[in-house]
Amino acid sequence: GLGGGILITLVLSGIGGIFLTRQAMQPIEESFQRLKQFTADASHELRSPLMAIKINAELPLEYPMEIGPKDAEKFQAIASATNQMTRLTEDLLFLARTDKVPNGDWNSLNLTSILENLLLLYKPQAQAKQINLISQLTENLYLMGDSVQLTRLFSNLIENALHYTPLEGVIEIKTTRVGSQIYVKVQDTGMGIAPEHIDKVFERFWRADKSRSYNSGGSGLGLAIAQAIAHNHSGLITVTGQLGVGSCFTVRLPAS
Numbered sequence: 001g002l003g004g005g006i007l008i009t010l011v012l013s014g015i016g017g018i019f020l021t022r023q024a025m026q027p028i029e030e031s032f033q034r035l036k037q038f039t040a041d042a043s044h045e046l047r048s049p050l051m052a053i054k055i056n057a058e059l060p061l062e063y064p065m066e067i068g069p070k071d072a073e074k075f076q077a078i079a080s081a082t083n084q085m086t087r088l089t090e091d092l093l094f095l096a097r098t099d100k101v102p103n104g105d106w107n108s109l110n111l112t113s114i115l116e117n118l119l120l121l122y123k124p125q126a127q128a129k130q131i132n133l134i135s136q137l138t139e140n141l142y143l144m145g146d147s148v149q150l151t152r153l154f155s156n157l158i159e160n161a162l163h164y165t166p167l168e169g170v171i172e173i174k175t176t177r178v179g180s181q182i183y184v185k186v187q188d189t190g191m192g193i194a195p196e197h198i199d200k201v202f203e204r205f206w207r208a209d210k211s212r213s214y215n216s217g218g219s220g221l222g223l224a225i226a227q228a229i230a231h232n233h234s235g236l237i238t239v240t241g242q243l244g245v246g247s248c249f250t251v252r253l254p255a256s
C-alpha cells in the first residue's frame with residue numbers, strides 16, 4: 001500500500017542515502033493519486049444519499065401539527081447530523097480536488113478585492129458577536145491563482161477567527177508585499193493555540209477541543225484545506241499565537 005511504499009522509501013533513503021529515480025517514484029505517486037481519486041469519488045457519491053436523508057428529515061418539520069414534539073426532536077437531530085456529514089463530505093471532496101495541481105481556472109487575480117469582498121461578507125457575523133473586524137490592505141495585489149480556492153483559503157481563516165474569538169474581540173486582516181512575496185495576516189484576540197499544538201493545527205481532523213468542536217459545525221478540515229490551497233499556489237501558511245491571547249495566521253503567496 002501507500003504507507004508501505006513511503007516507509008520503504010524512507011528506510012532506503014535513510015540507510016543508504018539511495019537516490020530514488022523518477023521511475024522508482026512512479027508507483028508511489030500513482031497509488032497516491034488513486035487514493036485521492038478514491039476520496040474524491042467516495043465523497044461525490046455520498047452527496048446524493050445525504051441530500052435525500054436531509055430532505056426527508058426536514059420535510060416533516062414543516063408540518064409540526066402532524067408529528068409530536070418528540071418526533072420533531074428526532075427529525076431535527078437527523079437533519080443536523082446530516083448537515084454535519086454534508087459539510088464533511090464537501091470538505092473532503094474539496095481537499096481531494098485541491099491537491100490536483102493546477103487545474104484550468106488559473107488566472108491573474110486581484111487579491112485585495114478578494115479580501116475586500118470577504119470583509120463585506122463576514123461583517124454581519126462580526127457585528128453579531130460585537131467583534132471589531134478591521135483591515136489594512138495594500139492596493140492592487142496581483143497574483144496567479146484559482147479565485148475559488150483563494151477565496152476558500154481566506155474564508156476558512158476568517159471563519160475560524162470569528163468562531164474562536166469571544167464577544168467584543170478584534171480580528172485584523174493585513175496585507176503587505178515584500179519583494180516578490182505577498183503576506184496576508186489574519187490575527188485575532190481569541191482563545192489562541194497552545195505552543196505544543198502549533199504543529200498540529202494543519203493536520204486533517206485535528207482539533208484542540210475534541211468534544212466542544214464536534215458540535216460547532218466545522219469539519220476539522222478547514223486548516224488542512226487552507227494549507228493545501230496555499231501549497232497549490234506555491235505559498236506557505238504558518239501560525240503563531242498565545243493561549244488565551246490570540247492567534248495569527250500568515251499566508252505567504254508569490255506575487256505576479
Ligand code: ADP
Nearest residue numbers: 160161164192207208218219220221222223247
Ligand atoms: P475546525 O475549526 O472545523 O475544528 P480547522 O481545521 O479549521 O477545523 O481548525 C482545526 C483546529 O485548530 C480547531 O479545532 C481549533 O482547535 C484550532 N484553531 C483554528 N483556528 C483557530 C483560531 N483562530 N484560534 C484558535 N484556535 C484555532
